[in-house]
Amino acid sequence: MTKPPVCVLGLGLIGGSIMRAATEAGREVFGYNRSADGVLAARGDGFDATEHIDKALKRAAQAHALIVLAVPAPALPLVLEQVRDIAPDCALTDVTSVKAAVLDEVKSVGLLANFVGGHPMAGTAQSGWAAGDARLFVGAPWVLSVDDHVDPQIWGMVMDLALDCGGVIVPARSDEHDAAAAAISHLPHLLAEALAATAADVPLAFALGAGSFRDGTRVAATAPELVRAMCEANADQLVPTLDQAIEMLQKARESLATDKSVAHLVEQGHAARTRFDSFRRTEILTVVVGQDGWRDELAAAGRAGGVIRSALRVLGNPE
Amino acid sequence: MTKPPVCVLGLGLIGGSIMRAATEAGREVFGYNRSADGVLAARGDGFDATEHIDKALKRAAQAHALIVLAVPAPALPLVLEQVRDIAPDCALTDVTSVKAAVLDEVKSVGLLANFVGGHPMAGTAQSGWAAGDARLFVGAPWVLSVDDHVDPQIWGMVMDLALDCGGVIVPARSDEHDAAAAAISHLPHLLAEALAATAADVPLAFALGAGSFRDGTRVAATAPELVRAMCEANADQLVPTLDQAIEMLQKARESLATDKSVAHLVEQGHAARTRFDSFRRTEILTVVVGQDGWRDELAAAGRAGGVIRSALRVLGNPE
Structure with a gap:
């Protein structure tokens, strides 16, 4: 054929x-x-x-x-x-x-x-x-x-x-694609924007910013129109994904303030990244x-x- | 001398x-x-x-x-x-x-x-x-x-x-150093952990994970003991920094759910990263x-x- x-x-x-x-x-x-x-x-x-x-x-x-x-x-x-x-x-x-x-x-x-x-x-x-x-x-x-x-x-x-x-x-499946895109592409963009914006308010942050800050904010250099277009088009999937990330950060915040520990989030994140590396x-x-x-x-x-x-x-x- | x-x-x-x-x-x-x-x-x-x-x-x-x-x-x-x-x-x-x-x-x-x-x-x-x-x-x-x-x-x-x-x-000053370290080093680690852990729950995420996901989770590969040691030692500065990032994300989440817009966060983040690049x-x-x-x-x-x-x-x- x-x-x-x-x-x-x-x-x-x-x-x-x-x-x-x-x-x-x-x-x-x-x-x-x-x-x-x-x-x-x-x-x-x-x-x-x-x-x-x-x-x-x-x-x-x-x-x-x-x-x-x-x-x-x-x-x-x-x-x-x-x-x-x-x-x-x-x-x-x-x-x-x-x-x-x-x-x-x-x-x-x-x-x-x-x-x-x-x-x-x-x-x-x-x-x-x-x-x-x-x-x-x-x-x-x-x-x-x-x-x-x-x-x-x-x-x-x-x-x-x-x-x-x-x-x-x-x-x-289209819905699974969009859920995955929210987690691996759209969420990282929003986290990078939040990281850059948080640091911008801290005197000395830019003076000391290097390695992990430069990497962590790299995608915040993307044109805002492009970031908005992709995040906003996928709002249905991105909202629950963002909720999940915020909840994890909120729990880590409580545990850091109360018990001086971020053990749970750090171990969860490390385990996830290790699985990703061996995927x-x-x-x-x-x-x-x-x-x-x-x-x-x-x-x-x-x-x-x-x-x-x-x-x-x-x-x-x-x- | x-x-x-x-x-x-x-x-x-x-x-x-x-x-x-x-x-x-x-x-x-x-x-x-x-x-x-x-x-x-x-x-x-x-x-x-x-x-x-x-x-x-x-x-x-x-x-x-x-x-x-x-x-x-x-x-x-x-x-x-x-x-x-x-x-x-x-x-x-x-x-x-x-x-x-x-x-x-x-x-x-x-x-x-x-x-x-x-x-x-x-x-x-x-x-x-x-x-x-x-x-x-x-x-x-x-x-x-x-x-x-x-x-x-x-x-x-x-x-x-x-x-x-x-x-x-x-x-x-020591206190300003610690506040800056919270924003440029400890916060990026926690965001990377949250990103990796969020994606780990999404079928297909690892299958599609590339560029921005790999970059955004790179520091989650750091040994958990090291991440914990630095974040926990700086808890006093990291808690308010984390609060600020969570608040920004929460506002973006509301605006995305209500108005399908992440304009505010994206523009703030992009402006911050642009200033960092020209610092x-x-x-x-x-x-x-x-x-x-x-x-x-x-x-x-x-x-x-x-x-x-x-x-x-x-x-x-x-x-």
């Missing part, structure tokens, strides 16, 4: 990198970008890009392309309506760092059956076409949703694209996409550290 | 490094270590060490040596009693990371008038004589206390030692140690980023 063409909507850092990487892997790729500058830059580098979304979507519909939603989050609702109007039968994935909101948007335009959410976890410090890189995803985790609704054939298509880009696929990725090899219970099997394997490095068999596809 | 000999009590990482560094700078240095192993190792490297503290202290008393307290914190009370009994007139400094507790100990044995607290802020991952290094302090901040009681002559002696070891002196050290050149108001002047200069890189004039000493 030949792989479908890829239609990338939005040619910024992530979309532009997917266009380059999939092209290098021998795929037919074309794309749309809202700004003419981005389109000209992509064309100048020899890629097939247009600033007319309707043209891109008509071509996608005719070619049964896999559409990659890589526009900024605020543009998603409008773009999804255009997809529904022009290319309602195309397979669909995205690259957004919070999955629940996108899932809601896709559901509300009636395209859920075509959709498999994705989150390539690769650098975001720069932006725009020029920042893209065909090798951006090589070895990086690329989360693929295995929610109850996902179709095996479409899942297989998105799996192929992620692997063609060099990604290491972590299968996960090993294993390769998922035997699951057949589409067989009974495949979604649950993949979600469980992902939780346990399982990743997909080469294409799994998809039921109904030739081997 | 010739510099006094240096008597180092405790030849672990810090004490052993001071012995090496001061020797390289041409100072007469001798030392004591409790364990015979440490003494033999130091002697094997050509240094003058004994396992008899009374011998070391008698020699210090005769030679009017500057005594450096570099024994582990639990040993301090006993060692201070021996200093009082055998060498009560010697100038005295220490290398402990929390200053208030040491100040109390020194006061309770009646040696406050001889004492200028010190904190060389250099690596502590390893320990013991073998881990020492003559260059450990080169370029590192070395806090010297300018508390109300400190004597200019003794301050000058300790300044000379810190500079001979290659340190960059940050003058500071510049300046050299303190004109203060004369012993002149009217010199302690306040040095404390203010230290707060503003001032450091001492070459010896200040000491009133009453030849220029």
